[in-house]
Amino acid sequence: MSLKPISAVNSMSYEDFISIFGNVIEHCSLCAAAVWRDRPFSDVNSLHKSFCQFADQLPIGGKEGILRLHPDLAGRLAMSGGLTNESTKEQQSAGLNTLTDQEKQNMHDLNQQYKQKFGFPFVICARENKKEAILTGLERRLNNSGETEAVTGVEEVKKICRLRLLDIVDSSSKL
Numbered sequence: 030m031s032l033k034p035i036s037a038v039n040s041m042s043y044e045d046f047i048s049i050f051g052n053v054i055e056h057c058s059l060c061a062a063a064v065w066r067d068r069p070f071s072d073v074n075s076l077h078k079s080f081c082q083f084a085d086q087l088p089i090g091g092k093e094g095i096l097r098l099h100p101d102l103a104g105r106l107a108m109s110g111g112l113t114n115e116s117t118k119e120q121q122s123a124g125l126n127t128l129t130d131q132e133k134q135n136m137h138d139l140n141q142q143y144k145q146k147f148g149f150p151f152v153i154c155a156r157e158n159k160k161e162a163i164l165t166g167l168e169r170r171l172n173n174s175g176e177t178e179a180v181t182g183v184e185e186v187k188k189i190c191r192l193r194l195l196d197i198v199d200s201s202s203k204l
């Protein structure tokens with residue numbers, strides 16, 4: 030798919046905008062639907078900033094809600110081929126499709142402990158980490174408070190969002 034210039038983004042109807050950007054925050058087309066009102070965007074950074082601002086102004090329950098829309102890393106959905114295309118690519122880039130049986134078990138146990146403690150899944154930008162860093166990060170972050178983890182998780186969602194936007198919009202194009 031060819032990258033879109035920002036002018037094409039700015040002239041999209043909200044229906045097209047939601048259909049194209051509806052998964053830059055996983056399963057949260059509400060975010061794209063809200064961000065459309067901020068156009069015109071001067072470039073991909075300003076588009077990303079709007080998504081970040083929307084996520085940042087949510088109360089803690091809304092931030093947790095965004096995290097709950099994310100699939101577990103190397104979880105049941107990943108094993109059954111039920112992930113979104115974006116998530117499949119991201120999990121593969123971290124090497125999560127090549128875990129040993131021991132690593133799979135570790136990841137599963139830590140994910141379960143994390144969800145049990147916080148009530149939402151562990152989220153990390155898989156394209157910026159390899160499987161070893163993901164496993165150690167998961168272990169380390171289990172010690173944090175729920176509030177810290179909601180904020181940390183949303184910071185990771187913003188990184189994921191930025192990389193997904195760069196797969197859609199030409200970063201050299203300006204208004």
Ligand SMILES: NC(=O)N[C@H]1NC(=O)NC1=O
Nearest residue numbers: 100116119152153154155
């Ligand atoms: N749980 C979790 O972090 N999931 C995500 N991370 C990422 O990079 N893509 C995802 O779907």
